[in-house]
Amino acid sequence: MKAFALNRQFNHDPGGAPVVIRLRRVSKRFGEIWANRDISLTIHQGEIHALVGENGAGKSTLMGLLYGHSRPDAGAIEVGGVAVRLASPRAAIALGIGLVHQDLLIFPQLSALRNILIGHEPSRWGWISETIARRRITSLCSEFNFAIDLDCPAADLPYAQRQQIELLRLLVRDASVLILDEPTSLLAAPEIERLFELLRRLRRGGRTVIFVSHRLNEVFALADRISVLRRGRLAGTWERSATTPAAVARAIMGEDEPSALDAAIGNGQQAPPQALAGGDLAAGNTAGMSRKAVPLLELTMVSTASLGQETGLERVSFQVAAGEIIGFGGIVGNGLRNLARALSGFLPLTSGRIVYAGEDITGASPASRIRAGLRRLPANPDEEAALPGRPIWENVVLGHHRRRDLGRAGIMRRTRVRTWVEQRLAELDVVYGRVDDPLQALSGGNRQKLALARTLAGEVRLVVLEQPTRGLDFRARAACHQQLRRMSGGGVAVLLCSHDLDELFALSGRLGIFFRGRLVGLESVPALDRQTAARWLLGAGDAAGAGQCC
Template sequence: MVAAAETVAAQAEPEVLLAGHGITKRFGPVVANDDVSVELRPGRILALLGENGAGKSTLVNVLFGLHRPDAGQVVIADEHVELSSPHDAIARGVGMVHQHFQLVPPMSVVRNIVLGAEPRKLGMIDVAQARRRVMDLADRFGLHVDPDAAVEDLPVGAQQRVEILKALYRDARVLIADEPTAVLTPQETDHLLDVLRGLTDQGVGIVFITHKLREVMAAADDIVVLREGRVVGTTTPAQTSEAALAELMVGRAVDLHGDRFESGATGVGSAVSTAAAYSDEKPAAEAGELPVVLDIAGLCADDDRGQRAVDELSLAVRAGEIVGVAGVEGNGQRELVEAITGLRHATAGTVSISDRDASGARPRQVTVIGVGHIPEDRAKHGLIGSYSVADNSVLNRYFKRPFAAGGMLRRDRIDSHARDVVATFDVRTPDVESPADSLSGGNKQKLIVGREFSDEIDLLIAAQPTRGIDIGAIEFIWRRIRERRDEGTAVLLVSAELDEVLALSDRVAVMYEGRIVATVDPRTATREEIGLLMAGAAPAEVGS
């Protein structure tokens, strides 16, 4: 029945591929979607823009049948439908590319794509036919990927193409992509946007969830901005600007551009930052007077599979400067951070922090030396989800005075500390007893930043400090990191977001295959130059 309806709809080109009319969805007291209406027409890219918590994911989950709306209707191919599960949506030609890929890592590309809908012959999977169909699809849509490679061996961009092929294999006329560019390099992002554009040329409609304004302006046909569960704007790139969109998303004007050029006027701390900012040009004169806080020499570390991931890397960070490490994810940044902070065993080389040897130090020793660490993966390392905000606010300092004395926790001190962090770092939570899991991503991150900043630290290691959080929180965290720099803290920033590295850093170190291949000045280097370095071009070839 479903199949029949779908065929008819597919033959007569529908006017509306996918729409939600007056969608309202509540989770307990939280209204995630409040009377939201969107419409996607064939051959168009609809960008859903909004901060985390604005209700974008809830909306697409309703459209994809993962959630049932409390009110409102879903339309697929001009028909009102009741979706009881994603299977219903898939059967009607709606495909979803999740932010976290739903792939089986050790299985081949072909098997991943056909999984659950395998062509069969005599009760067995018809591998030859499956492979042929996948190859046809890849050719037709220009999604090139080795069909026999194991998914775990593919780079992230290629894994994403597998996800897209998986949807297309199921005859998707609509593709919902949830934050598809979050894990990609600038070049991979450009390529993805081209691929999406190619899909729309063949009549596929795309719902594209993001909070990156540049991509929206570059790729979208229609833009719907959500804030606090409501549609606050419907527009097109031609009618708007990045600034206007940012204001719509956040509900007020935001400043995302660096203070690098204004910092000269901001007082005492600025002398430090200005000196550091020019360290590349005048290393001996001004910057030379500020001590090196983090000194890494010849560091080597292996990844989880035992392959060398950090390869004789050397890097120094001085007090009062932000050194940004730019690089495509998977080039050893994670292992570098883990080796410095004691989470990973370094196989060779030395790390010294504030003139103390920290090679092979354990995480506790690194903390005690005076290092704050904003870990890359906040769910895995940064927080204990079932713990209260209060317990998380002392997660790596619970043993220190005044939080503990004689082996006993001092709840009153911990609670009052947590209330300080919550107030100072604008963590939105009903109280400090609430579990950390009940906070939104941005507030979790602010809690971590608040925790790491509330102790005396000489060195801050910030890994992906703003991943997956909303613009308001990004702006807040960036400001805090800059303040800390201006107070003389050395900051090592590792980020897959080139924009972030460029906005914050005084120096940019580009990491490729476990090494720092170049150190550039963010004020003079272009995105393209850095992008090429990130992709492995030799420094001499770049900019010539």
């Protein structure tokens, strides 16, 4: 653990805990917006310290200051008791501070090994020695039970293994402070538990973990201490054992504002899972599809090829009625992404057919499906559906630029466009400065809300959503769920693909589970228990009955 080898005289808190990082009245502003303001915070050696707050509260900005992405406008950062100037990520890494980004920094065309080593290639006599590197990384993989094919291109690996690449990138550099920004947002429940066990092992080995998350159930399952940011300021820090989800929720929302969770979290008790998912079982669409209902969407024996590490679909059949919310879950790599790709026209079928609104669209293009009102939100919009360096308004209008109400003869009218964009952003409470600001100026959660607002805009009949509440705080999750219920009430069908069982149970009328490309079970939510859903996740389902529509 090289970070503090040069400075063993740690500062200590009054309770005696050694302080590895101390922030003293740190502030950071972008234009007129204060992202962080007057924050004083201590991080102890060998603890898991959770940082929570609403979207745009300043969490990622603060972690960016610790990692050298930007410098504070005021205040000081101390590492190991010494004031430091973190002018770049290289400077932070040299002090043993590493960051696993919310949006993973992966070179998709390079192998896993090359991704881990980039910028830190071991050499002998001036030549890069992959033999030395492979031996070291293989040892780390064995120690932490990572089953990564080091020679496989990163683009072909599932999300969980790409995340492990970033972790290995830090571990091979002997990082002693690991910052993880929303690390569970695209992981299924079994993968989250494996990640948590890894983080606990790192803590037992003396490393410090800063865990940035919106999910209070995960925070209370993992963290030793919890800090809350609200509107760029530190609202407080608590020992996990000395607080409750209700108290933390109120700190996040503000004592002067009624919390969306107050009714669900009673007197300091643990929130029920559906509340933490931002939903309400009583308010959800819980009706199964009637046998007499005319399906808006029908899949018949649909199969596809595999794509990268994502399993191909295998003889999948189901129907969706107008106004229905149907949820699908599964462990990463078991076919959910290929289902969404096939429905939106980005993955051809090898057999079977898709009928939508009475028309066979099996061979239809993505553009024609969009014109027919079939929309899709990809699992990672920043990679697949965003222009980070372009203005916010361009990203919102993307795909809607031919709307007649926004222009004429191919020329968009600026005033109309700005008004339309601002209305779409307001619908999901996206926090931004100006619509002319670049998309990359928004927080991760607000970029997700923007992508969702764009997907739901216009005349929609069926929307396919992959991980729609990824990176959203519980207020934003609740708003998203309410928006989907309103659309469902208006006759829009919602096909929800999520790794979050709590969200699926809270929102869906029927719930199906994919395992190795097969729909192993599909049942109405009132008739389905979590134990059965968990068995389906592991492949113990009834594939023969999975194609039934009700």
